[in-house]
Amino acid sequence: MRAVVQRVSDASVTVDGNRVGAISRGLLVYLGVAQGDTEKDGDYLAEKVLGLRIFTDQEDKMNLSVQDVGGAILVVSQFTLLADARKGRRPSYSEAAEPEKANRLYLYFVEQLRKRDIIVATGVFQASMKVQYINEGPVTILLDSTKLF
DSSP: OEEEEEEEEEEEEEETTEEEEEESSEEEEEEEOBTTOOHHHHHHHHHHHHHOOOEEOTTSOEEEOTTTTTOEEEEEEOGGGGOBOSSSSSOBOTTBOOHHHHHHHHHHHHHHHHTTSOOEEEOOTTSOEEEEEEEEEEEEEEEETTOOO
């Protein structure tokens, strides 16, 4: 399971012109589910996302988590995070989980976040979405449950 985590001051997602999810200060998380992923991967990434100390404290040092600052999280599914572009010019998505499994683990990840009393908004699984955000910093962190990076 892979995630791109961005510190944002505002983020929203629309589908067919309808705003389906929005947050103010917090994290935008793009989540990709791989073929071999399980709930264990979701648990690991949820804990990692919640604990990332990427918000600034009173001394302007990144020492605070999204929970520490009372932020929210917008989670958007994105199978393209599993793209393999090492050969040729057209990426392969063969490592991405099939839609049924990917949706189940995406929803599992979201539920793990919500269990921690944090506001979580989402996009729509398999929809064509438009995501708008203001990346603060900019701060962007890459996470992988297999710890590739």
